[in-house]
Amino acid sequence: MPKNPFLPSRSSVLGRGSYGEVLRIGAILRKETVGGILLVAAAVIALIWANSPVADSYFALRDFRIGYEPWHLDLSLGAWAADGLLAIFFFLVGLELKREFVAGDLRQFSKSVVPIAAAVGGVAVPAVIYALINLTSPETLQGWAIPTATDIAFAVAVLAIIGSHLPSALRIFLLTLAVVDDLLAISIIAVFYSSDIQAGPLLLALIPLALYTFLAQKYRRFFGAKPAAAWLILLPLGLLTWGLVHASGIHATVAGVLLGFAIPVIRSAASGGPAAGPGLAEIFEHRFRPISAGIAVPIFAFFSAGVAVGGWNGLGAALTDPVAIGIIVALVVGKPAGILGTTWLLTKATRASLDKSLKWIDVFGMSLLAGIGFTVSLLVAELSFGHGSIHDDHAKVGILAASLISALLASSVLVTRNRQYRAVEAEESVDTDHDGVPDVYEEDHRA
Known part of the structure; x- marks a missing residue:
């Protein structure tokens, strides 16, 4: 008789996953x-420049416009970073999410339900907290989605700085949280932050998107084993889809996710390859x-994080604005409460328990780390209040402050667990039969 994954004596959550x-x-x-x-370096440079004696040159650069107006592409450099470069980031989000559910460990319900539910809790609770703090101010209430996303790049940079040796189970948990967060965030952007939608460009976008999807699924039949040939066709179709979605009034980053979803993960016999194995998604992810990590996101951070604080008085005014207060409380308190609370409730409801290598303090540390909301939070702040508005500036101060506080709190918790993490890391690296797969993963497979 097969094991029930939710039996109390045998069930565990947040396991290490497959090797x-x-x-x-x-x-x-x-x-x-x-x-x-x-x-982080780009954001620091932007903050220093925006508050220096030559701050005007920073804002002149950020607001410099370039593009073709008839195609609705006469945008500032800051807008190009938000609408264009971040589409690359969200393209990878689409690839990663599809990879997880098609070929990753999350294709199994027993492994996916906890991190997905935790991510949903980590989105819902901060949104509710922000809304409650800004309930009497309709003009600031629209920023409720700002504290909903986790910045995985910022988070792992913190882990690198503090030298935390996270076990594989926590690394998988953190990445899954961030990816599902990003999917929920882009869904929120598409539904709540799209305005003046034009049906014509949106319907036209379906044509290159459909052709892009068809060619991506059959790329080996049409392009053989030469991915470069696929790029010559798929990249222009992707750019055309992005441009039409942008012209339709829906935020152009949505196009990035759709294009990512269209890429095949598993190579099929119909595409000219073997029945299983890596697909075009692996090639595109590698390229x-x-x-995204080295150019697109840092440039976006450079153009978005530069806010003129205005000295101590300006900083005080920003931090007493309900916008900043709502963001700070939502990220620092709401994120860990939503993630930790949902995970705990789910284990109790299913009578499951944490994997034996983890303790609840580890989940708490990860939950605090997830309070680092930066890239997507900055984007949603601009969409909520308009680029350069007073509430947008105060929101950015709140995002920066909350991310710093969350980083410090998470570091203080995770550093105390480093000794245990090193022991788990050592256990997970033992390979007595020298077959290239550590013993614990072979034991998990046999079990």
Whole structure:
């Protein structure tokens, strides 16, 4: 008789996952670590420049317009970063999410239900907290979605700085949280932050999107084993889809997610390859992640994080604005409460328990780390209040303050657990039969 994954004596959640998944996520987080350091550096440079004697040159650069107006592409450099470069970031979100549910560990309900539910709790609770704090102010209430997302690059940069040796189970949990957060955030942007939608461009966008999807699914039949040939066709179709979605009034980053979803993860016999194995998604992820982590996201951070604080008086005014207060409380308190609370309730409801390598303090530390909301939070702040408005500036102060506080709190918790993490790391690296797969993963597979 098969095991019930929810029986109290046998069931566990937040396990280490398969060895292949551990290797893949470890590679992703190493790339995101470099991107996170660049992101933080770009934000610091922007803040210093925006509050220096030559601040006017920063804002002149950010607001410099370039593009073709008849195509609705006469945008400032800051808008190009938000609408254009972030589409690359969300393209990878689409790829990653599809990869997780098609070929990753999350295709199994027993492994996906906890991190997905935790991510939903980590989105809902901060949104409610922000809304309650701004309930009497309709003009600021529209920023309720600002504290809903987790910045994975910033988070892993913090982990790199403090030297935390997270077990594989926590790394998988953190990445899954961030990816589902991003999906929920882009869904919120598409539904609540799209205005003056034009049906014509939106319907036209379906044509290149459908052709892009068809060619991506059959790319080996049409392009053979030469991905570069696929790029020559797929990239222009992707750009055309992005441009039409942008012209329709829906935020152009939505196009990035749709294009990511269209890429095949598993190579099929119909596409000219073997029945299983890596698909075009792996190739595109390898090519686009360095561009996203090393260029797109840091440039967006540079143009979005630069806010003129106006000295101590200006900082005090920003931090007493209900917008900033709502964001700080929502990210610092609401995020961990939503993630930790949902995870705990789910384990109690299913009579499951944490994996034996973890304790609740570890989940609490991860929940605090998830309070680092930066890239997507900055984007939603601009969509909520308008680029450069007083509430947008105060929202950015709140985002920066909350991310810093969350980073410090998470570090203080996770550092105390480093000794235990090193012991788990050592256990997960033992390979007595020298077959390239650590013993604990072989034991998990046999079990």
